[in-house]
Amino acid sequence: MHEILSPQEMGEADRLAAEAGGAGSYPLMLNAGAAVVAELLTRFADAAGYDVLCGPGNNGGDGYVIARLLHERGLAVRLWRQEVPPAGTDGARAADECPLEARPLDRFAPEPGWAVVDALFGAGLSKPVEGPYAEALEKAATAKAPVIAVDLPSGVAGDSGRVLGTTLTADLTVTFFRKKPGHLLFPGRKLCGETVVADVGIPAAVLQTIRPTCRENTPALWQTLLPRPERDTHKYKRGHVAVFSGPPTATGAARLAARGAARIGAGAVTVLSPAAALAVNAMHLTAIMLHRVEEEAELAAFIERRHPAAFVIGPGFGVGATARLFTEIVLHPASGTAAAHLVLDADAVTAFAEVPDRLFAAAGVSRATLVLTPHEGEFARLFPDLAEDALLSKLERARQAAVRAHAVLVLKGADTVIAAPDGRAAINTDATPYLATAGSGDVLAGMIAGLLGQGMPGFEAACAAVHLHAEAGRRVGPGLIAEDLPERLPEVLCACLGEEK
Ligand SMILES: NC(=O)C1=CN([C@@H]2O[C@H](COP(=O)(O)OP(=O)(O)OC[C@H]3O[C@@H](n4cnc5c(N)ncnc54)[C@H](O)[C@@H]3O)[C@@H](O)[C@H]2O)[C@@H](O)CC1
Ligand SMILES: Nc1ncnc2c1ncn2[C@@H]1O[C@H](COP(=O)(O)OP(=O)(O)O)[C@@H](O)[C@H]1O
Ligand SMILES: [K+]
Structure with missing residues (x-):
């Protein structure tokens, strides 16, 4: 578990696992969502409700899975989004399968006692977080809502731990398969809060192909x-x-x-x-x-x-x-x-x-x-x-x-x-x-x-x-x-x- 994967190597792990499993990458997303929900129910069980902020990629896809699973448990959930994931992607499929009505992200207003699930951007962060995305993160931070980040706090670069534009400090970050440099290098490490690595069904054997060269110093x-x-x-x-x-x-x-x-x-x-x-x-x-x-x-x-x-x-x-x-x-x-x-x-x-x-x-x-x-x-x-x-x-x-x-x-x-x-x-x-x-x-x-x-x-x-x-x-x-x-x-x-x- 001590290998550290760059976001590119993680993408490769994802691809190899999807190929090996024969059912594509969607099962990994379902597992990722379920893993986050398991952590939420352990650590944020007494939240009055859950605000799930969903982005336009697969990080957002995880968010739709999380929102659906929480809703199926009869919990209070509100889903906020700016852009819909492109058709044909896992994110779009997760959005389709989520019965909750999506609210516009720019109207997001944290509720006292509710926890926030940050599923805006993860490994695919490609530019500074600005506009309604930045405003939503700032509102969550100002409200001091408990925050669980999916994969990474949005705005933290997975390869470096640097902040692109705006981000927020999570109480807990749930990442998948292996940590990325951004979880361990400052300021990312501080912004992640506690980082938990969840098993999403990617076999460790993919590492023999990827041959990562970075490790946590254990x-x-x-x-x-x-x-x-x-x-x-x-x-x-x-x-x-x-x-x-x-x-x-x-x-x-x-x-x-x-x-x-x-x-x-x-x-x-x-x-x-x-x-x-x-x-x-x-x-x-x-x-x-x-x-x-x-x-x-x-x-x-x-x-x-x-x-x-x-x-x-x-x-x-x-x-x-x-x-x-x-x-x-x-x-x-x-x-x-x-x-x-x-x-x-x-x-x-x-x-x-x-x-x-x-x-x-x-x-x-x-x-x-x-x-x-x-x-x-x-x-x-x-x-x-x-x-x-x-x-x-x-x-x-x-x-x-x-x-x-x-x-x-x-x-x-x-x-x-x-x-x-x-x-x-x-x-x-x-x-x-x-x-x-x-x-x-x-x-x-x-x-x-x-x-x-x-x-x-x-x-x-x-x-x-x-x-x-x-x-x-x-x-x-x-x-x-x-x-x-x-x-x-x-x-x-x-x-x-x-x-x-
Ligand atoms: N790799 C894996 O094995 C798995 C990945 N999963 C999830 O997939 C995520 C990666 O998905 P993606 O590659 O789709 O990446 P993201 O969903 O992190 O972000 C990519 C999307 O966000 C847009 N974007 C990036 N930065 C932006 C910014 N600052 N402002 C506005 N839009 C921005 C991009 O144009 C793209 O649409 C992971 O973080 C994780 O949450 C999980 O589903 C489980 C398995
Ligand atoms: N905030 C910090 N947390 C943990 N270790 C730290 C921190 N700041 C410095 N260190 C460690 O303390 C040591 C300081 O070394 P250095 O800067 O060369 O100081 P000096 O020259 O006075 O001995 C290094 O091992 C460094 O990694
Ligand atoms: K995120």
């Missing part, structure tokens, strides 16, 4: 790849992670990342510090090691002697030439030394703002995995054209950026998207807003490096870290500060690995 995606130490392991086998520290006044971010790497299981973690910051770092580090790296030669020597498995560069590091130089050395160490994986975060992302192609070229020919972890602001510095393209969803932006950068892209936020250059993508859905606090991204960068260092592949490492970070955040809740996150990891990992203490 443990099923990566759980089997989570590192578990062998009984006869030793600390360097569990991955040595190195984190670059900034100058004396900006060392905390690197230590947060280092702590994240250590707590997620890296066997050894070293903070690489400029000389002037060694004392301040030393005062705050215990299990985590400290090593002076300020110049190119020191970094090369550290790599040659200690063979770290993964690096983090960026948190608190500064945006100058050193960030670029160290990045390139890590991605292309001296010949004969295997390149370590690299998580490039925060300042190191910004450091390439003027020369993004230099980073992408270095990643393209590196044997190591590069993981980029920008928030939206940092993303816009590295990929200004993608950030400015209003037609691209967050999912699509992350995907295109991953291909361009030859990197796993973690586009952070309330709806973090993880994308791999091979086209796979995941949307994280369980983060808590308490994660929006300084330093929490630094911990995440360290966690990703910690998993990479233990041998987890890049996409799965990034997905797992994002999920475990969110789970740690949820367990802390109100009052969360970044320092709390690594400390929650033992219990979060225990639960995820199914290990007893």
